[in-house]
Amino acid sequence: MLGWGTAACSADGDAARCFGLRCKADNPPPGAEWFLFVDDAGLVDAPLQVNLSVEGRIDATFSMSPVTLGGYLQHVTPLDLPGHSDFLDALQAGQRLRVTAGDLPAFSLALAGSRAELTRALAVCAPSGRSDRPAAPSCDAEYRARVREAERLDTVPNGRLAAEGMRLDAEARLNLCRAGVRP
Structure with missing residues (x-):
């Protein structure tokens, strides 16, 4: 809502x-x-x-x-x-x-x-789009692992909503990592 x-x-x-x-x-x-x-x-x-x-x-x-x-x-x-x-x-x-x-x-x-919550919200919503800053290799590896888990959840009965949440979380964490902030 x-x-x-x-x-x-x-x-x-x-x-x-x-x-x-x-x-x-x-x-x-x-x-x-x-x-x-x-x-x-x-x-x-x-x-x-x-x-x-x-x-x-x-x-x-x-x-x-x-x-x-x-x-x-x-x-x-x-x-x-x-x-x-x-x-x-x-x-x-x-x-x-x-x-x-x-x-x-x-x-x-x-x-x-509010400081941490607003930082996360801005990263998730990405008002200026996905960060163009290069991500550390560990950020990319974590992102790929979360996307793979989301794909797995998509195949589980009733897992679609959890998969969507996992994808959004992966994107948010990647943006935070690129901004130099760890979630």
Whole structure:
């Protein structure tokens, strides 16, 4: 429902509220988008201004468009890596994110572990495409081994979903390795 990527979520009562970064819904990537999901019908099916504050500062204001994925209304806006780099840095260094959207009461989300999660999400979604940097031989060997395992899983009954996950994981790990980051 939320897609490949990462999100900070909270549940107030029975209503989940999430803000995150994920691969664009149109497959395959490259590309990433910010998304807002509120599971209590608190948002309207219309464009929405969303103000985001990390540690008490307004760090970003996004104009988000409504989309329905898996039967759930969400709001999205494309990631602009150069334009959003300061906000990404604030998210990676911050402890709390405050979200204000439309008539919905403002809510806060914890950002623990956000640096590693955002790094992984960006590698998976590859907003600038697959890295052109050469990979160390160990990276390529690990990638090939994961792809072979995915091919094996494809032949197992009910293994198709696991195989797809393994392929995405292999691609993400290769991009991280090429960027000099170990997952």
